[in-house]
Amino acid sequence: MVKKGEDIELTCSTSEPENSKLLYLYICKDGLGKISGTVYNQTQTPFSIKDVNVEDSGVYSCVYSAGQYDISEVTDTERENSVLIQVYGEQL
DSSP states (O other): OEETTOOEEEEEEOSOOOTTOEEEEEEEETTEEEEEEEEESOSEEEEEEOSOOGGGOEEEEEEEESSOOOGGGOBOSSOSSEEEEOEESOOO
């Protein structure tokens, strides 16, 4: 659980990338793509959410792809590697 107004940092991980391999990373919230980026020859990629609020609560997961997609096309229905974020309370 995270208190409203705090910052959180999560890390997406993938298996060992091939040398010089570019991957597209999509962060999904509740199964739908929300954030996109590229990673180059990395196995771990941190991302953060600043000043969280109740609307940030949900199940977050990472999707890696060799192909680039529009964020609206990305879904993660299996959510095998996911984390539940619950935001509560009032900011102090």
